[in-house]
Amino acid sequence: MTISDAPTDDFTFPVDELVGLPFNRAQSNPHGPCLSWPEGRFDNLEFASAVATTARIMSTQHKIGRGSVVGVLLRNVPEVITTMFATWSLGAALTPINPALTDDEVNFQVEDSGVALLVGDPRAEAIADGRGIGFLSVGDDCFRGGDEPTGDLDVREDDGSLIIYTAGTTGKPKGCVLGQANISAMVWSILNGLEFGENVRSLLVLPLFHCNGLLAGTVSPLMLGGSVHVLPKFDPKSFWEVVEAERPTYVSAVPTFYSILEATTKRAVDTSSLRFVICSAAPMSPDAITRFETRFDVTMLEDYGLSECSVAATLNRTDGTRRPGTVGTALPGLRVATMDPGGQLLGTGEAGEAVVAGKTIMQGYLGRPEATAETLKDGWLHTGDVGYLDEDGFLTLVDRFKDMIIRGGENIYPKEIEDVLFSHPQVTEAAVVASPDDKYGEVPVAHVALREGAATTVEELHELLEARLARYKVPGEIHIVASLPKNSVGKIFKGDLRET
Structure with a gap:
């Protein structure tokens, strides 16, 4: 068997050091x-x-304390970060809510997580009033501060920290419960697994209702004594202007963001402040990585993880070992392996389900013991992703188990087809899904978006695929569209494509 791991004897920050971060920074460098x-x-x-004042209002006026859950329903604004640290300082847990959800979906998350106080705008106020729970307006003075920060904390390792809800593509979303010990271990692992350099500054474009934006994009640079610039949303038209003005040292984003930037940027841009960019949430094809790096003269580091392991499990490094096309090796303190359906660990080059172990693994799914038992087995988090490890522990992802296409008994992984499509310089987005077929059961169908002004034809793409893939893997249909549907993080959402 092959396991990617980075053993260490010291694998966490004390939770009061992480939760007390705002007060420690104010004392050392006000x-x-x-x-x-x-x-x-x-x-x-x-x-x-601002954190101290908000915590006082939460505690005295809304009785928030250990065991409470605070919900925040806001776009990317600094008040989300203030709310998070204020909530943690009281021993309570935060559940960030995607503002793109419908009211019914918001109500589900609020009820399922047991929110006692909802922070947000007038929409959040109406939802809180309808449920008879507390409300704190994002416009309240407490978010601008006023109290003397004393650093008084009430936090323990087993306190809940975050309740992050899954996408819910197969049924109702599930709340991943992360404890303070989980996120402390995760931030420690990130900071010890990657050399960020001096005066680190994060440009936050990923949403603050997911672990990546909260932990990798916010808490991690702040723990290093750095700073964060919060963007309300990703806008390719103004993105490089922000980079040039704010001078971030790194950005973490998803493949579609980088593909859009590479395809739409027409002018020369100054990327000299960027030491690297991180590609998260989904693998990016090696050809697309090369095009971005060549165009903007910046190194891209791929990582891999999920909410259930607090955000990241593997990462390519800046130490000269990175291997584009892989998602790197295990972060410090974590173990990554592949496993067959019978629960046996696999060897080098053997594809199976990627599994992860370590202190960052969630406590479980809130109120769903059966789903928890199905996902957490014998100390391993079962990810549902298919991949294999090489002799040096680098993980290559093949696809999601649920996305695999079975054509007449032959297993087809869509990512293999998508990577070939991305090798065409005019392809900016690609997704392959299964389509029912009377003869073969199901067959692959490709959906492709092209860069502006592209003259590529379906016939040309077919020829590319036929030259690179076995005949049974070549999609019978290729649809060229203006853009592909995406979820709230910017990942391509294949569910909508399967219905077309």
């Missing part, structure tokens, strides 16, 4: 930069004061 956003900035003292 006027150093902390958070910025298009309309303003906080230094360390201002941020700590």
Whole structure:
């Protein structure tokens, strides 16, 4: 068997060190930069004061304390980060809610997680009133501070920290319960697995209702003494202007963001502040990575993880070992392997389900013991992703088990077809899904978006695929569209394509 791991004897921050981050920063460097956003900035003292004031209001007026759950229904704004640290300082857990959800979907998450206080705008107020729970307006003065930050904390390792809801593509979303010990271990692992350099500054474009934006994009740079610039949303038209003005040292985003930037940027851009960019949430084809790196003269590092392991399990490094096309090796303190359907660990080059073990693994799915038992077995988190490890522990992802296409008994992984499509320089987005077929059971169908002004034809793409793939893998149909449907994080959503 082959296991990718990075053994270490010291694998976490004390939870009070992480939760007390705002107050520690205010004490050591009160006027150093902390958070910025298009309309303003906080230094360390201002941020700590906002956290302290918000925590006091939560505690005295809304009785939030250990075991409570606070919901936040907002787009990417600094108040989400203030709410998170204020909630944690009281021993309570935060459940961030995607503002793109319908009211019914929001109500489900609020009820399922047991939210006692909802933070947000007038829409959130109406939902809170309808449910008879507390409400705190994002416009309240507490978010601007006023209290002296004392650093008084009430936090334990087994306290809940985050309840992150899965996408819910197969039934109702499930709440991943992460404890303070989980996120402390995750942040420690990130900071010890990647060299961020001096004066780190994160440009936050990923949504703050997911672990990546909260932990990798926010908490991690702040723990290093760095700063964060919060963007309300990703806008390719103004993205490079923000990079040039704010001078971030890294960005974490998803493949579609990078593909769009490479395809639509017409002018020369100054990327000299960027030490690297991180590609998360889904694998990016090696050809697309090369095009981006060549166009913008910046190194791209792929990682892999999921909410159930607090965000990341593997990562390519900046130490000269990275292997484009893989998602890197296990982060410090974590173990990654592949497993067959019978639960046996597999050897080098053998494809199976990727499994992860370590202190970052969730406590479980909230109120769903059967789903938890199905996902957490014998100390391993079962991811549902198919991959294989090479002799040096680099993980290559093949696809999702649920996305596999079985054509007349032959297993076809869509990612293999998508990677060939991405090798065409005019392809910016590609997704392959199964379509029912009377003869073969199901067959692959490709959906492709092209860069502006492209003259590529379906026939040309067919020829490319036929030259690179076995005949049974070549899609019978290729649809060229303006763009592909995406979920709230920016990942291509194949569910809509299967219905077309």
